[in-house]
Amino acid sequence: xxxxxxxxxxxxxxxxxxxxxxxxxxxxxxxxxxxxxxxxxxxxxxxxxxxxxxxxxxxxxxxxxxxxxxxxxxxxxxxxxxxxxxxxxxxxxxxxxxxxxxxxxxxxxxxxxxxxxxxxxxxxxxxxxxxxxxxxxxxxxxxxxxxxxxxxxxxxxxxxxxxxxxxxxxxxxxxxxxxxxxxxxxxxxxxxxxxxxxxxxxxxxxxxxxxxxxxxxxxxxxxxxxxxxxxxxxxxxxxxxxxxxxxxxxxxxxxxxxxxxxxxxxxxxxxxxxxxxxxxxxxxxxxxxxxxxxxxxxxxxxxxxxxxxxxxxxxxxxxxxxxxxxxxxxxxxxxxxxxxxxxxxxxxxxxxxxxxxxxxxxxxxxxxxxxxxxxxxxxxxxxxxxx
Numbered sequence: 001x002x003x004x005x006x007x008x009x010x011x012x013x014x015x016x017x018x019x020x021x022x023x024x025x026x027x028x029x030x031x032x033x034x035x036x037x038x039x040x041x042x043x044x045x046x047x048x049x050x051x052x053x054x055x056x057x058x059x060x061x062x063x064x065x066x067x068x069x070x071x072x073x074x075x076x077x078x079x080x081x082x083x084x085x086x087x088x089x090x091x092x093x094x095x096x097x098x099x100x101x102x103x104x105x106x107x108x109x110x111x112x113x114x115x116x117x118x119x120x121x122x123x124x125x126x127x128x129x130x131x132x133x134x135x136x137x138x139x140x141x142x143x144x145x146x147x148x149x150x151x152x153x154x155x156x157x158x159x160x161x162x163x164x165x166x167x168x169x170x171x172x173x174x175x176x177x178x179x180x181x182x183x184x185x186x187x188x189x190x191x192x193x194x195x196x197x198x199x200x201x202x203x204x205x206x207x208x209x210x211x212x213x214x215x216x217x218x219x220x221x222x223x224x225x226x227x228x229x230x231x232x233x234x235x236x237x238x239x240x241x242x243x244x245x246x247x248x249x250x251x252x253x254x255x256x257x258x259x260x261x262x263x264x265x266x267x268x269x270x271x272x273x274x275x276x277x278x279x280x281x282x283x284x285x286x287x288x289x290x291x292x293x294x295x296x297x298x299x300x301x302x303x304x305x306x307x308x309x310x311x312x313x314x315x316x317x318x319x320x321x322x323x324x325x326x327x328x329x330x331x332x333x334x335x336x337x338x339x340x341x342x343x344x345x346x347x348x349x350x351x352x353x354x355x356x357x358x359x360x361x362x363x364x365x366x367x368x369x370x371x372x373x374x375x376x377x378x379x380x381x382x383x384x385x386x387x
Contacts, residue, residue, distance in 0.1 A: 181231060203252070
C-alpha cells in the first residue's frame, strides 16, 4: 500500500474515527424527487461513489419548506423524510465510510417558483446580486427563532436516520452566510449591524445543534460547519471578517470547519496584492481546536498530500471523485497511474450521473468535464459546483 498520510485514520474530538482522511464533499446533483425524498437513481449514484473515502457529505438538504433552494433537492424538513434519509445514510455507509448530512436554508438564493408561490426569506429585504433575483422577506424575530429550531429538528432527524454527523452549510451565499454578510444583513436589531451581531444567528444554530446532539445521540456524532471565506459584493464579507468569525468558531467545540473554495490554494478575491493562500490564513486562525477540510481542484495523490504537508488534516475530492469513484482504492493498491481525471457524456451511466446532474456539471466544468479547462474559470463561480 502506498505510504501517504491521507490514507491514515483520523479521529475527531467527538470520538468519530475516519478510516482515512479523504472526504467526498457535498455536490449539487438535483436527483431527488420534487418533494425532497431520495430517488433510486440517487441511491445508485451514492452506492457507486461511496466506500473508498473516510467521509461522504451528502448534497444539501433543506431544514424547512422555505429553505428549499432548487428542484431535485433532498429535504429534512419533517419527520416524514426520516425513512428516505435513512436509506441515504445506509447506502453511503459502505466499507466503513461515514455518512454526513449537510443541512441548510437557501434563504434569498431561491425564488417563488421553487417555493410554490411563497416569497424567499433572508436576514434583510435585499435581493441577491444576480439576474432575476426576488426581494426576500426579512425574517422576524419569531421566524428567526423558528428557523433555529428547524435546524435543531433537522439534526434530530439526521440522528434518528442513522447518519454519523451533520454539516451546517454556512457557505455559498445561503442563509447562514446571509446573516453573516454585511451585504444581505442590514438589520438594526440584535441579529445584525456589527460584526459580532452578524455572527449571532450562525452561532445560535450551532448551539442549538449541539444541544440536540447531546440529547438524542447515543454514539459519537459529528458537527461540522462550512464557510466561504469572501464575497466580492460591496459591502460584503472580507477575509478579515471571516478570520474573526473563525476565532469565535474555534471555541464552539465543532468537529471541523469545511472551507468552500474552487481552488484549495486560492488567494484573496479582493486583495490582488496579497499572495498568501486563504487556507493558510484560515489555518492560523483556526488553531489546534478546529480541524479543517480543504477542498478545491484536488485531483492527484501528490496534490492531496500537499494539503496534508501543510498541516490540514482532511482533504475533499469533489470533481475528481465524480470522475474516479475508486480513487482511494486505486491509490491504496498502487494503481494511481490508472486514475481517471476526466468525464464524458459516455461515462454517465457507469458513474450514476443522471441527465440533470450532467447538465449542471457540463455548465460549470466546461466541455466533457475537462479539469484543465475548468481551472481557468472564475474561482467564485467554481464554488457553486458544491451544494
